[in-house]
Amino acid sequence: MNEGSFAALRGQLQEAAAEFADGPDALEGILLGIVDDVDRAVREPLEIFPVCHHSPASALAMARRLREKQPKVVYLELCEDMAPLLTELRNCRLPVAVQAFATEVDGFPADWAPLSVVAPITEASAEYQAIAYALDTPGVELVLVDRSSDHVFQWQENTDRASGPDDPDAPPAEEESALHGDAVGVEIGDLRPRFAELEEHLLRHGKVRHWSEWWHQYVELPLGDADHDTYRQVMLLIGSLFRRLAPGEAHRVRVDEDRERYMWTRMRRHLADTGTDPADALYVCGAFHAASRVAEFGVHGTDTFEITPPTGTKWQHGLIPSSHAAIEAQFGLAAGSVSIAATQWAKNLRRTRVEPYRLTGQAGRGKSAKKTATAPAVPAPAGQGPAPDRLTGFLRRPPVLDRLDEEELLGWSVEIVRAARRNGYLASTADAIAVFETSILLAGMRDRAKPTPYDFQDAAVTCIEKDSVPGRRDVRRLVEIMLGGDRVGQVGYDALPPLARDVHDRLAPLGLKLQQRGVQRALLDMASRPELEACSDVLWMLRRLMPHGAARPVMGERRLGERSVQESWDLALGTHQRALIELGYEGVSIEQVLEQRLRRTAYGPQATTAKVLEAVEDATLYLRSRRLADELGGRALEVLATERSVDGAPEVLRRVCALLAYYRTSEPSLPAWIESFVKTGYAHYCTLLPTAFTDDDASVRQVAAMLGFLFSMEGLALSLGCDRSQLELAVAQSHxxxxxxxxxxxxxxxxxxxxxxxxxxxxxxxxxxxxxxxxxxxxxxxxxxxxxxxxxxxxxxxxxxxxxxxxxxxxxxxxxxxxxxxxxxxxxxxxxxxxxxxxxxxxxxxxxxxxxxxxxxxxxEPAPARRAARGTTGPRGLPLLAAHPATCDALAELLGCDGGWTTEEPGTPAAVGAELLARHPETAQALELLLSTT
Structure with missing residues (x-):
């Protein structure tokens, strides 16, 4: 391209700036700077392909360009440490997300843990087209050039820890929208105005409600049929515009520029190391980063940027299921926008007959993928230079008014009424007609000849949703499901981490489709099938480790010393596949993960005696590990000795009593740690008792639990050498x-x-x-x-x-x-x-x-008064002793008295008993009262 390629456009923009800004000033600098950014990116020897996040137009243009150019190297804006996972995409059903996960941090604040970075991938995205082309085309190398997951957090400030933008158009936090959790999202092609006034201006003049609708109407549809040069220059123009009008937030600007320096530094190093010709490579990045002005930009840029080494944090990588709602929630898109994009992608393919790239064998598409991979290339004409200016013609061209597709709109109207009736709405044929006509009316009011899915959605809400929502879904959600649905991805068995595969293998005797989403009922009869006991152990550990609902017992329980012979479970492992995969980042088996978590709880800075005792109980219940239980019990003893409050006394009492009852019935002797715990606890609570009685922060329940520990453990504590006078003194000192x-x-x-x-x-x-x-x-x-x-x-x-x-x-x-x-x-x-x-x-x-x-x-009436009324005097116990001599014989043997039963000689057992009863008549009187009342 020569210097005058954009001369006409520059001249027009100068005249516009002079007319509207009363002279060439800041506006002229912005407008001409945008043209310079486009010109600079187009001139770059390494072809830059700007994309937008999950844009069907970008995906279509990418598929066309890959078939035309057939590059030998594809540079992709994605975390470089995620490259080994991309080959596993062929074992999954899209959408899925590539994830980097770290449970223990080294070099980052401890309250950031766990760290998680995800990059969602859908079929209607340019990045997937590039990945599928590179992995299924022989001789093509795919190189990820963006910062690593570790650098994502290195460049993040403490105040920038949020998981995603707070957008009013984001969908509600439902189960599907929470698939990514609180992970930090890596956006390929983040293209949205960061200047709030600019976005508000575009929405108001475009007569749309949110950004996703504006993009669909004014960018997606016009670029769906554009040629490669027009698409490229328009995307560069938009990226430069948003970049130059973005507010100057120092941290965010620095991160954006550092990412661009990082990527260009990586690409130049790869070109130098491999000797690749820049003309044989393609750089796929977001349009925002394509219009970069850093000194490191381009093949001939400077090499002054130094990449910092990673921290000591150990990262685990894997694939997790994603969904349209999760992508919308994480990246602040409007509800239903990704589903509408998927529908638009299918329409584009049917209309243009472009054959997309799909990974071989993915989601049952092996034949089409193989055919796609071997499709003949259409090489670009040799010796052709850079494309001429396409922006001037595109900007001057009036918008194309698509004619009304009555058949499509009528089908939508009938289908939404059918869906509304299934969900409890009193919809009828008249409502279908009303939706049809209202959609056309709304499109006309918004200067559109053809109603968009968003116009149809507004019309359906107006005509069908009257007063209240009878079911779980409102009409807006029904339209989203009808137009594309919240497609949820799935990670295949071969792409799961070893722990997840081990869980599936160990639960295979249940005969359930554990990969399937939804709730499944599992019945375990261990009496007739003893092999199911191993499945029961796995399910109880999953219940302990995974979120609520993944494994829920309906019948059966597990307590210390008790095991059910029959159990019933509701399993939803397919729905909670992400949680199961993240368990695989922590270990190779669920036993190992559970042991690590119990140790982390026991030795953590927030550990209390009650929590450590709970860990001891879990180690006994789920792992049946006496070794781990003894180790954690010793830790409970250490924590108890350092506690100076009685907040956890009720929980400590409950768990110690349960463990004591278990060990007394199942072990020949008590473990050494629990004996030491009782001795230490007895002395510890005796010391704290006077203070707890007067402390306003100590509740009555907590003090009662302390006394419960002291009184219930008193016999064992005294047998282990404790002194009862310590308890009596503590009670006497309490006021x-x-x-x-x-x-x-x-x-x-x-x-x-x-x-x-x-x-x-x-x-x-x-x-x-x-x-x-x-x-x-x-x-x-x-x-x-x-x-x-x-x-x-x-x-x-x-x-x-x-x-x-x-x-x-x-x-x-x-x-x-x-x-x-x-x-x-x-x-x-x-x-x-x-x-x-x-x-x-x-x-x-x-x-x-x-x-x-x-x-x-x-x-x-007390017993002595009744006795006096009956005229009885003296001890009444002699006849009782004569009738039951065994008690007296035992007492005589204890006192060392020998001889038989006589009543005449003093010193004999009978005489001794009579003398004791004469001195202490209360015992006989109480016994007489008890016998008389019964």
Missing amino acids: PEDPAKTALLWAARTHLGTLSRADLRERIAHLLGNPLVVPAYPRYLNGFLHALEPVPGLADFVVEAVSQAFAALPDPVLLPWLPTLISGLRGSGAELAPLLIREAGRVFPARLAELDSWVPPWKA
């Missing part, structure tokens, strides 16, 4: 002010024997008799309720305390604090309320007729 904690302390003292039941009743009577204390009485009851966990023997007394209040207090006093009592029972004491209810059911009469004559046990 709470909160009513609930005060009641809890009284219960603890009753359990230790320092406070009798009679004294406790007197204190309750004092509380009910003091008008100043009565409003706080529900809080005392709350404390007694929590005391049932460490001292369950007080259940009858708690029933008595509640009954005394209801019996003694008048309604004006009782009713105001009744809501407080009920909320306390429902909130903090919900798990203890059943114990209280069972005790009340035992104490109160079972029939209403018995209530009038019923006497509460706490008001019944």
Whole structure:
């Protein structure tokens, strides 16, 4: 191309700038700079092919150009470390995404982990056409030249960690739109104005709602039939325009320019190392980066850019399923735009009869792919120089008004009514006619002769969606599904990581199609088929590792010491294929991944005693690894010794009791770590107990859990060498002010024997008799309720305390604090309320007729008074001992007394028993009362 190729266009732009800007000023610089950018890119010896992200027009132009030029080297704007994965695309069903994943970071902030970079690929994209051509054409080399995944995060600021743009047109975060998770997306052909005022201006004058509709109407359709030179220059023009009008955000501009320097540096090195002629190569990149002004641009650019070395982060690579909705959500596209693009791609192929490139064997297209790969080339004419100016004619050409395709629009109208009726709408033939006519009306109002899919979508919403949405999908979503659907990709078995393939192999006895999306029911009868026990183990580990819904048990459970003989599962591994693939990045088996996660939890900075004990329980439940359980148990002991709060005391108590019960029933002896844990925990909670009673941050439930640990573990702790006086001293030093904690302390003292039941009743009577204390009485009851966990023997007394209040207090006093009592029972004491209810059911009469004559046990006549009324004196135990001599014989043997049964000689067992009963008659009286009541 000579210097005057764009002379006419430059002259026109200078005149326009002088007319509209009152003189050649900034506007002239922008307009002429755009022409210079296009001219510079067109003159480059290495052909630059500008593309737009998932654009059917770009894909069509790419397929045409590849067949015409047949380049020997294809440089592609994609992370260079993803190159080995591209050959696995032939084992997948598009759309899929190439992913780089790192769970442990080295050189990045720890809160960034896990790191994930994805590059989605659809069939209607120029990058896929280039990949398919290069991989299936002998002698063609595909070179990825963009920054590596590690550099993506090296060049990212802390404030730029978001996963994607916040766009109002983005679809809702549904299951399909969340397939990419919070991964950072690598865009090939990011082409959207970064100048908000420019985008708003284009949308307003284009009479469209969002950017995707503007691009479809004013770029996609005109370029669908354009020749190669026109397409190339127009895309370069758009890229330069958006680049020059982008706001000068220092960080973003630096990243864009560094990417361009990186890619040109890589390409020059490859050309120099391989000796490739630039004329035999093709550089595929986004139009935004094609109009670059960096010094490193071009084959003859400078070599001043230094590529920094990667960090120590270890990256894993794989393919994950993608979907149209996921691509739209990640890159801020309008809902349904990628589906509409797929439909437009199919129309372009039918209209132009261009044969696209497809990877051999992909998604059952082996024959067409093979035919495509061997299609004869159409070489470019020899000696032809760069193309002349095509921009002037394209910009002057009026828009082509496509005639109305009534048959297509009528088919759309009928189909959307049929879909609406299936989803609960009361649609009819009249609605189909209304949609048809409204689509034409909206297109005319927007200066379009032919309604676009977006016009049809607006018309369908207006005519069908009246007041409410009867089903799960609204009309807008139904139109998106009808026009192209949210196509979801799938990674084939051969392209899965070893862990995922191992899971599929181990679950093969179930006889299910695990690759299929949706929920499938699996029935496991281990009694008749013992081989299914291995499948059960895998399913329980998947439930522990994967998101909710991937493996959900319907029937059956797994607890310590318990295993179900029959289980029923709902499996959706095909729907959650991405999560299963990402597990493969962490290890080669699910056992290894689970062990690594348990260790990470136990040794992490946020580890608590409760979390580590949970890891011990999981290691026992899922891995049945005594070695790992002992190691994690030792870690729990270390964490407990360093904790200075009692926040996790309830969870610690629950898990320790469960582990103790399991080891006592399944092991010949307790593990050393749990014995040390009980000893350390006994001393630890004794030390913290006085402080917890007075600490406002420590709740009643937490203090009750501490007492529960001390009382329930007391026997084992004392047998291991602990001192009970430490617990008694800790209780004696506790002086709470909160009513609930005060009641809890009284219960603890009753359990230790320092406070009798009679004294406790007197204190309750004092509380009910003091008008100043009565409003706080529900809080005392709350404390007694929590005391049932460490001292369950007080259940009858708690029933008595509640009954005394209801019996003694008048309604004006009782009713105001009744809501407080009920909320306390429902909130903090919900798990203890059943114990209280069972005790009340035992104490109160079972029939209403018995209530009038019923006497509460706490008001019944004491045993000594009944004995005095009957005129009995002296010990009543001698006849009982004579009737049951075994008890006395054991006591005599314990005391070292020998001899037989006689009542005359002192010192004999009978005489000793009589003397003991005379000194301590309460025992015999209590036994007599028990026997008389039963």
